[in-house]
Amino acid sequence: MTTTAKATVRTYRNYINGQWVEGSSKETFAVYDPATEEVIAQVASANARDVDQAAKAARAAFDSGPWAQTTAQDRGRVLFKLAERVRQNTPMLAELEARNSGKPIVEAEYDMADVATCFEYYGGLANKVTGSVNPVPANALSFTMREPIGVAGQIIPWNYPLLMAAWKLAPAIAAGCCCVLKPAEQTPLTAMELANWLEEVGLPPGVVNIINGVGEVTGAALVAHPGVDKIAFTGSAAVGKIIVKSAADTLKRVTLELGGKSPNVFFADADWEAAVDGALFGVFINQGEVCSAGSRILVEKKIYTKFVEAMAERAKRIKLGAPLERDTKMGPLVSKEQYDRVSSYLELGKKEAKTAIGGGRPKEFSKGYYVEPTIFYDVDNHARIAREEIFGPVASVIPFDGEGEAIRIANDTPYGLAGAVWTRDIYKAFRVVKSMRAGIIWVNHMQPTYVEAPWGGYKQSGFGRELGPWGMEEYLETKQVFVNLDETPIGWY
């Protein structure tokens, strides 16, 4: 078994007010390569005092720095330049991302293309934001202005590290906000590389600050900070709830993207080859560490047994390997903590359902947080493996009889991020689309996500939308201006 080449341990500081600074505690934390379990970097921890410094730098840049005077065109150009840097440095960024997160290098390269496209999209959108004239009576004029919300605290997870940073930073910069970004403690490295280019692309000090540390300290201080106007969060529902409670004290705006337990629904008339492929892709891409993973696979009884067999047969071909090898289709999970968490669900799944394939650690690996692609079947939709987000390569296959039952099971979940339906019957497809309660429904596909279209959840998958113009809206306030055109005094008193 080939393993990732031994890495040198790099040191990263925090990026605050245009400077690279150590944490005031001088403490650092280790960042690992999950394929080799070796330390690849040491990163400065930001405590509450450092968070305060970053938030104040962002506040000052927003209130009185040159950023407030930049035009929308200038902000767009900054984002185009950032996109260019990402494209020029894709080999380095993709390798670092794969090494740090465990995702296969080919997927990391796609991520970097999406990062650049995200910066380009919002670069183009920056000067397309307009207000409106409102139809008030003829003796007045009312119009709206769109203004940046202010300082945005942005907290992101480890599954798509730089892409999540881009989803947060790009619309905020386009809107004219200032940012304090906290990457996940497991995967801060590509965001810190991005920080290298912030000044040279034209961002004044304080406009974007990137700080690192554990969520309960660094993230919590950011959410509680009175100088932060908005929190944009992607991560678990459990932490989302903590954030909403804490943000209530200062009545910050909050947007939450919290993942799910998304149904991938297969009717008997679906294109067989595409369906089997789509079921595996929907749940196993990125090791299953995907907020929209199609981890509940609903299959019509007429094809159920054959479908489970076909999935298991094809899943055997998934190549697990070192993230940097180009034929690797599944790397290790991101961390020991996630490996332990997923492993405990594997043990639970063996009790709650039947196992078609997988269920443990692949024997060929002596190191690394690898987990076999696992398919549980005959799963009851009320079993824990059908209700809780596992965030690993674990599928729960559930049989159904007819359209009504498919919709009932699909919607019987606290989450509502995504869903998919596979059928050749266009009438049935759109009836299911209309009935499923989720922020995105794919028809005869699962997972494609484009920056031009909205992303976000119903129910406990969160609120607010990212991407497209919807993503920019979340960083804008609306100000109404009312102009009296009538010189006559009000004459009320």
Ligand code: NDP
């Ligand atoms: P978390 O929700 O714990 O972490 C997401 C981000 O929030 C990280 O930057 C984390 O920091 C930060 N954070 C944690 N606690 C707090 C807090 N009290 N206040 C402010 N910020 C905080 O997810 P995990 O990474 O621990 O993963 C656990 C589970 O979450 C996964 O198994 C999966 O189910 C789900 N998840 C969902 C994602 C999605 O895209 N929807 C993405 C990632 C995870 P730090 O990690 O540095 O402690």
